[in-house]
Structures are given as structure tokens and as C-alpha cells.
Amino acid sequence: MQFIYLVVIILFCLGLYTILMNTNLIKIIIGINIMDSSLVLLLVALSYKPAGTAPIIDKPYSVIVDPIPQALALTAIVIGASITALMLLLTIKLHRNYNTLDISEIRRLRG
Amino acid sequence: MDRVIWLIILPLLTAFSLGLLKLYFKRYFNYIIIISSTVHIILAFVVANQAIKEPIVYNLGNWSPLLGITLVIDSFSALFLLAIVTLAYLVTIYAIKFIKRDKLKYHTLSLLLLTGAIGIVITGDLFNLYVFFEIVSISSYALAAINKDKESFEGAFKYLILGSISGILILLAIILIYQSTGTLNLAQAAVKFKEVPRNLKVTILTFYLIGFASKFALVPLHSYLADVYSKASVTFTALSSGIVLKTSLYALIRIVYILFGVEFIIDSGLQDILIYWGTLTFIAAHLLAYQQNSLRRLLGYSSIAHMGYIIMAFALANKGGIIAGSYHLTNHIVMKGALFLATGIFIYNLKDDQISKLKGIGKTLPYSSLIFTIAALAIIGLPPFNGFVSKWLIIKQVLEANYSIPAFLILIGSLLSLIYYLRVIKELYSKANDDKSLVKEPLILKLPALTLGLFCLLLSLLPSFAPKLLETLPEFLIKQNNYINLLLRR
Numbered sequence: 001m002q003f004i005y006l007v008v009i010i011l012f013c014l015g016l017y018t019i020l021m022n023t024n025l026i027k028i029i030i031g032i033n034i035m036d037s038s039l040v041l042l043l044v045a046l047s048y049k050p051a052g053t054a055p056i057i058d059k060p061y062s063v064i065v066d067p068i069p070q071a072l073a074l075t076a077i078v079i080g081a082s083i084t085a086l087m088l089l090l091t092i093k094l095h096r097n098y099n100t101l102d103i104s105e106i107r108r109l110r111g
Numbered sequence: 112m113d114r115v116i117w118l119i120i121l122p123l124l125t126a127f128s129l130g131l132l133k134l135y136f137k138r139y140f141n142y143i144i145i146i147s148s149t150v151h152i153i154l155a156f157v158v159a160n161q162a163i164k165e166p167i168v169y170n171l172g173n174w175s176p177l178l179g180i181t182l183v184i185d186s187f188s189a190l191f192l193l194a195i196v197t198l199a200y201l202v203t204i205y206a207i208k209f210i211k212r213d214k215l216k217y218h219t220l221s222l223l224l225l226t227g228a229i230g231i232v233i234t235g236d237l238f239n240l241y242v243f244f245e246i247v248s249i250s251s252y253a254l255a256a257i258n259k260d261k262e263s264f265e266g267a268f269k270y271l272i273l274g275s276i277s278g279i280l281i282l283l284a285i286i287l288i289y290q291s292t293g294t295l296n297l298a299q300a301a302v303k304f305k306e307v308p309r310n311l312k313v314t315i316l317t318f319y320l321i322g323f324a325s326k327f328a329l330v331p332l333h334s335y336l337a338d339v340y341s342k343a344s345v346t347f348t349a350l351s352s353g354i355v356l357k358t359s360l361y362a363l364i365r366i367v368y369i370l371f372g373v374e375f376i377i378d379s380g381l382q383d384i385l386i387y388w389g390t391l392t393f394i395a396a397h398l399l400a401y402q403q404n405s406l407r408r409l410l411g412y413s414s415i416a417h418m419g420y421i422i423m424a425f426a427l428a429n430k431g432g433i434i435a436g437s438y439h440l441t442n443h444i445v446m447k448g449a450l451f452l453a454t455g456i457f458i459y460n461l462k463d464d465q466i467s468k469l470k471g472i473g474k475t476l477p478y479s480s481l482i483f484t485i486a487a488l489a490i491i492g493l494p495p496f497n498g499f500v501s502k503w504l505i506i507k508q509v510l511e512a513n514y515s516i517p518a519f520l521i522l523i524g525s526l527l528s529l530i531y532y533l534r535v536i537k538e539l540y541s542k543a544n545d546d547k548s549l550v551k552e553p554l555i556l557k558l559p560a561l562t563l564g565l566f567c568l569l570l571s572l573l574p575s576f577a578p579k580l581l582e583t584l585p586e587f588l589i590k591q592n593n594y595i596n597l598l599l600r601r
Contacts, residue, residue: 039283042283046290069289075242083271083278086249086271087268
């Protein structure tokens with residue numbers, strides 16, 4: 001059980017590292033996605049119980065999985081997907097206008 | 112009591128039905144927006160009026176507050192609600208004339224932004240707050256890029272990266288709260304949060320603080336804001352500085368006061384951190400604003416500076432601090448709204464907002480220049496305008512809490528803002544190279560700006576008009592048990 005938290009921490013830091021260390025727009029977007037996925041993994045890991053089932057009322061069950069984190073995970077995935085779509089759209093527009101994906105060359109705004 | 116949920120449903124419904132309605136009733140497009148916004152503002156006033164007398168708790172779908180989502184309106188939320196809805200109404204009217212390209216997209220997105228902002232202000236559920244927060248964020252990223260030029264794409268991309276990282280941090284904080292308390296209801300989480308170990312509390316607080324502070328642009332995290340503002344349309348900048356920044360601040364204040372409690376703010380040193388962080392913010396932002404040539408960037412930096420003042424007032428964690436902070440916040444929404452809308456009229460005529468090109472505008476565009484001057488004097492903090500009263504209250508409260516150096520620096524900050532605003536006013540009223548083409552001040556643009564300018568004068572009388580509103584503001588913030596009992600019906 002502790003192992004999963006280690007994976008989450010590694011993924012989170014990896015995503016942050018990708019964002020900070022790359023100048024390519026696409027790689028930055030990938031970094032944000034990795035950070036997002038690590039949180040989804042954390043949510044799923046929170047609710048996991050060995051041999052647990054979904055809490056549906058008419059079935060007999062003894063061990064249930066907490067459904068709230070899974071609902072949150074779904075929402076987090078949807079929000080992450082829509083933000084990724086928006087970022088990719090802006091990347092296309094930026095590439096059309098500046099002819100580069102390097103963020104250090106896209107600097108018209110200063111001060 | 113179902114009125115409360117209509118505050119969220121009405122703009123959401125209008126936003127998504129606008130596209131369909133435009134297909135069939137193209138000619139009445141503007142009227143549909145105006146009617147919907149008018150109904151919404153009346154509704155907001157009715158609800159807020161009720162909430163100030165007696166706080167409203169509404170359980171969605173009649174689920175018990177432990178299972179479902181709860182909406183809570185106390186007078187602190189009611190004040191935000193009124194300020195947000197009024198600003199959004201005036202900006203919407205302004206936008207009908209001002210926005211020429213992509214009208215449908217603009218109005219859909221701004222209605223979504225309003226939906227999210229109202230959601231943040233009235234929700235009593237942590238995850239619900241996160242969802243509304245992301246609705247506000249996503250619609251404001253899209254609005255920032257709606258002008259479709261090089262610079263606005265660049266600004267919007269910066270905004271998007273910073274915004275999504277801040278969103279991830281906030282989500283992480285919410286997950287940690289759920290893990291340690293087992294609930295997402297703000298009141299119930301607050302009850303169980305008292306047993307959470309101190310280290311975890313500090314960790315959660317740090318995630319929240321960095322997440323929200325990068326959204327409302329405290330100084331090391333501010334860099335995106337001016338870039339977003341420099342080419343975005345003024346209607347968006349008015350909404351952003353009036354609504355997006357302020358609702359993020361609201362979310363932080365609400366969570367810190369209710370979940371962590373006043374004692375924790377003082378014990379953990381958060382008070383000192385926020386006071387000095389606020390001081391750093393306004394000094395740096397005023398110095399940066401001083402160097403700007405673009406009026407929109409200047410106003411953006413001024414917004415950052417005022418967020419610094421407001422966070423200082425709230426960090427004091429006492430009755431006077433909360434009253435001063437909320438009062439200054441309402442005033443700032445009005446003043447910045449008036450400044451941006453007046454700037455919009457300049458841009459409508461000049462197609463540019465370089466300060467050097469504003470020479471002699473005072474003669475050709477008398478009304479908008481007058482509005483700009485009034486709002487600028489108010490935001491500097493000169494009597495008899497509203498900014499003076501609220502800034503005075505903040506200085507008084509900061510001094511009473513024995514932070515004499517920050518209080519002194521507020522005065523220095525006002526002096527700096529006096530210098531750069533006077534530079535603009537001087538350009539406005541200096542002698543012109545006569546250009547008769549600048550005579551367009553359409554009534555529909557002038558009227559919202561004039562209304563906000565008038566509010567700058569009227570709001571200075573707020574303490575004598577609505578003492579009850581200001582007195583009841585801290586009631587559900589300062590004593591977290593009041594809020595918990597209200598939400599859980601104990």
C-alpha cells in the first residue's frame with residue numbers, strides 16, 4: 001500500500017521536472033498531464049480495498065470500495081482533458097504565428 | 112428557497128442556449144442577453160437581501176448535507192454576490208456594443224465565467240468549489256485568447272500553464288483533506304480537521320496558498336497577469352480583475368478561516384507571512400506599474416497591488432480586518448471596472464492604449480476621461496472617494512495590530528500609485544494635436560462606465576448606508592463554529 005504513494009510522488013515530481021526543465025510547448029503539456037495523472041492515481045489508491053465491490057444496494061456484499069474518490073477521479077480526468085485540449089489548441093495557434101514551439105523564442109511580451 | 116439554485120442555473124442555461132437561440136432569433140440576440148442578465152441581477156439582489164437578514168442554507172435535491180452538496184449564503188458571500196453580479200451586468204451591457212467579432216463565443220464564455228464565480232461564492236462543498244474554480248479558469252483562458260492575435264495567444268498560454276499547475280495543487284490539497292477527514296463538506300471537514308496532525312495541516316495550507324495565490328497573482332507568482340491583460344479585450348480584463356481574482360481570494364479566505372480557524376492563522380505564522388507577502392506584492396507591483404507604457408498593463412499591475420492590500424487586511428484575522436478587507440475589495444471591483452471600461456472607450460476610438468497617444472483625449476472624449484480621472488483618484492485613495500475610506504480602514508487596522516512598517520509602506524505605495532496615475536491624467540488633459548475623428552462615445556458604452564464612476568462616489572457612504580451589512584460580515588468567518596452550526600443545522 002505504501003508503494004503506491006511512492007509511485008504518486010515520483011510521477012508528480014517527474015511532471016513538475018518536465019514542466020520546469022523543457023522549453024518545448026508539447027513537452028510542457030505532457031508534464032502537466034503527468035502531474036494530473038499522478039493525482040488521479042492517488043484518488044484511486046485512496047479508495048482501493050482488496051476484494052472490495054461497488055456499493056450497489058440490492059447485491060449482498062461485505063467489503064465496499066469508497067465511491068467518492070472515484071467520482072472525483074472522473075471529474076479530475078474530465079477537467080484535465082479539457083485543459084489539455086485548450087493547451088493543444090493554443091499550441092497550434094502559437095506555432096502558426098511564431099513558427100516555433102520553443103517557449104524561449106515566443107517572447108513578445110515583456111516588462 | 113429554490114431561488115438560490117437559479118442563481119447558478121440561469122447563466123448556465125443562457126450560456127448554452129445562446130447558440131441555439133441565435134440560429135432562430137438572430138435579430139433579438141442582444142435582447143435575449145439583456146433580459147437574461149436583468150432577471151439574474153434582480154434575482155441576485157432578492158437573494159442577497161434575504162441572506163443578509165438571515166443566512167440561507169440550501170441542500171441540492173433535498174439530500175442531507177452529509178451526502179449531497181450544500182449551498183450557503185451568509186452576508187460575506189452576499190456581498191461578493193452583489194459585487195460580482197453588478198459588475199458582470201454592467202460589463203455585459205458594455206460588451207454588446209464593444210465586442211464586434213465572435214459575439215456568440217464571447218457571451219457564452221462570459222456567462223460561464225459568471226456561473227463559475229457565483230458557484231465558488233455560494234458553495235459549501237470543497238470539491239464543488241474546485242469544479243466551479245476550474246469552470247472560471249477554463250472560460251477565462253479562452254476569453255484571454257479571444258482576440259486571436261499573437262500577443263493574446265502568448266499571454267493566454269502563460270496563463271494556462273500557471274493556472275493548470277495551480278489547479279493541480281488545489282486538487283492535491285482537496286485530496287489530502289478528504290484523506291484525513293473523510294468528507295468534502297466544508298463544515299464537517301472543519302469539525303474533523305481539528306484532530307489532524309499539525310504537519311499535515313501546514314502541508315495542506317501550503318498547497319492551498321500557492322495554488323490560490325498564483326491565481327490571484329501575489330508577487331512572485333504574478334508574471335502572467337500583465338501579459339494576459341496587455342492585448343485582451345477590456346471587457347475580459349474588467350471581468351478578470353473584478354471576478355476571477357476576487358473569487359479566488361474568496362475561496363482562499365473561506366477555506367483558511369473555516370477549515371483552519373483563526374487561532375491557526377496566528378499560531379502558524381500565516382499572519383506574518385501574508386502581511387509581509389502583501390507588502391512585497393504592492394510595493395513590487397506599484398514599481399512595475401510605474402514603468403508601463405500600455406494602459407492595460409498598468410491597470411493590471413495596479414490590480415496586483417490592490418490584491419496585496421486586501422490580503423493584508425484579511426490576514427489580520429480580526430473583525431476590523433475582515434470589514435476593511437471586504438470593503439476595499441468591493442471598492443476595488445467598482446474602481447477597476449470603471450477604469451477598464453473608460454480605457455475601453457479610448458481603445459474603441461484609438462485602437463491602441465499606449466499612454467503617450469492619449470494626449471488631449473480629455474477634450475475630445477470628455478465623459479470617459481472624467482470617469483477615468485474620478486476612478487483613478489479613487490484608486491489612489493484620495494478623499495472624498497470610496498478608495499480613501501477603505502484604504503484608511505486598512506491602514507488603521509494594520510497599525511492597531513502593531514505592524515507599523517507595513518502600515519507606513521501602504522502610504523508609500525499610495526504615493527507611487529499617485530505618480531503613475533497622475534502621469535496618465537496629465538496626458539489626458541494636456542494640449543492636443545487636434546483630431547476631430549475622436550468623437551465617438553456611444554451611450555451604451557458610456558452608461559455602464561458612468562454608473563461605475565458614480566458608484567465610486569456613492570460607495571464612500573457605504574458605512575453609513577449599510578452598517579448592518581458591514582457589521583455582520585465577519586460573523587460566519589471569525590467564529591468557525593457559527594458556520595459549522597449553520598451548515599450542519601445544529
